[in-house]
Amino acid sequence: xxxxxxxxxxxxxxxxxxxxxxxxxxxxxxxxxxxxxxxxxxxxxxxxxxxxxxxxxxxxxxxxxxxxxxxxxxxxxxxxxxxxxxxxxxxxxxxxxxxxxxxxxxxxxxxxxxxxxxxxxxxxxxxxxxxxxxxxxxxxxxxxxxxxxxxxxxxxxxxxxxxxxxxxxxxxxxxxxxxxxxxxxxxxxxxxxxxxxxxxxxxxxxxxxxxxxxxxxxxxxxxxxxxxxxxxxxxxxxxxxxxxxxxxxxxx
Amino acid sequence: xxxxxxxxxxxxxxxxxxxxxxxxxxxxxxxxxxxxxxxxxxxxxxxxxxxxxxxxxxxxxxxxxxxxxxxxxxxxxxxxxxxxxxxxxxxxxxxxxxxxxxxxxxxxxxxxxxxx
Numbered sequence: 303x304x305x306x307x308x309x310x311x312x313x314x315x316x317x318x319x320x321x322x323x324x325x326x327x328x329x330x331x332x333x334x335x336x337x338x339x340x341x342x343x344x345x346x347x348x349x350x351x352x353x354x355x356x357x358x359x360x361x362x363x364x365x366x367x368x369x370x371x372x373x374x375x376x377x378x379x380x381x382x383x384x385x386x387x388x389x390x391x392x393x394x395x396x397x398x399x400x401x402x403x404x405x406x407x408x409x410x411x412x413x414x415x416x417x418x419x420x421x422x423x424x425x426x427x428x429x430x431x432x433x434x435x436x437x438x439x440x441x442x443x444x445x446x447x448x449x450x451x452x453x454x455x456x457x458x459x460x461x462x463x464x465x466x467x468x469x470x471x472x473x474x475x476x477x478x479x480x481x482x483x484x485x486x487x488x489x490x491x492x493x494x495x496x497x498x499x500x501x502x503x504x505x506x507x508x509x510x511x512x513x514x515x516x517x518x519x520x521x522x523x524x525x526x527x528x529x530x531x532x533x534x535x536x537x538x539x540x541x542x543x544x545x546x547x548x549x550x551x552x553x554x
Numbered sequence: 555x556x557x558x559x560x561x562x563x564x565x566x567x568x569x570x571x572x573x574x575x576x577x578x579x580x581x582x583x584x585x586x587x588x589x590x591x592x593x594x595x596x597x598x599x600x601x602x603x604x605x606x607x608x609x610x611x612x613x614x615x616x617x618x619x620x621x622x623x624x625x626x627x628x629x630x631x632x633x634x635x636x637x638x639x640x641x642x643x644x645x646x647x648x649x650x651x652x653x654x655x656x657x658x659x660x661x662x663x664x665x666x667x668x669x670x
Binding site for chain 1: 556559560563564567571575577581590591592593629652653655661662663664665666667668669670
């Protein structure tokens with residue numbers, strides 16, 4: 303080994319000539335580290351935190367305009383006095399969604415990603431701490447994390463949620479599960495929204511649901527319209543079950 | 555384009571690796587991109603190219619990408635089809651069943667770094 307520079311070349315080469323003699327000190331390092339590892343570790347910490355405070359966390363994923371915020375408004379109304387809800391809203395810009403939810407009288411904070419197409423575990427962590435400082439933010443049974451409207455990127459990032467719910471609205475068409483499989487393979491529940499519009503669009507619900515089940519046979523599926531109220535019971539009962547399972551687990 | 559933020563995360567990791575190994579230049583980075591990781595290879599390459607061009611440590615660095623195999627188990631006959639092309643088989647090649655359960659290929663892994 304060369305004892306001047308520590309390179310593995312034999313030590314008979316001289317270092318006192320004043321030019322670069324061009325031997326390279328190339329080093330190859332085997333790393334084998336997942337790029338998701340940092341996010342996944344934070345996500346696990348988030349999940350532990352949610353468990354500790356006894357809050358069920360749901361990560362809501364869909365295209366923009368699928369009706370997530372409207373469904374949340376109706377859900378908050380329907381479960382008022384029964385389940386304490388908190389909301390983290392994720393958007394690229396604006397406080398609009400948070401303002402809509404705030405009017406319903408539940409703790410909410412808005413995360414603006416400033417361009418990023420998804421939420422990640424670090425943003426969720428900060429968001430939840432901010433939420434806990436809001437009035438009522440320390441007593442939450444059910445936390446909705448409304449992800450940035452996008453069926454692609456959010457599927458890759460675990461936020462520490464207990465369940466992931468993917469939404470497709472009737473005007474979007476039934477081919478979304480086949481076109482965006484990762485959102486469906488990584489979710490536990492698939493909800494078709496805006497079913498009051500079924501008479502006006504070509505959206506065979508069984509086809510969309512069948513395609514999703516082909517990708518992920520364990521998916522729980524339901525269809526509903528938040529505005530007409532049709533199918534809402536199934537959704538609300540699903541939320542009630544999650545909350546009582548958490549209460550049974552934590553004894554809170 | 556979440557690939558850009560993933561490349562940013564990678565670069566942070568590479569900066570730390572370079573410091574640990576007293577390197578001032580990264581020559582080649584080898585990544586494994588699972589076909590089911592939700593990462594688009596071309597977008598990742600694009601992110602790597604534009605971000606490395608502005609980075610002293612990574613300027614001119616080469617990105618090598620390996621695609622790991624995915625095993626699809628047939629829910630009908632139990633046949634396991636190993637796919638190395640990243641393409642999901644339409645149906646079980648043995649019995650034609652449509653429901654195939656994938657295993658593997660979900661991760662994005664930094665395998666190896668060559669630096670000086």
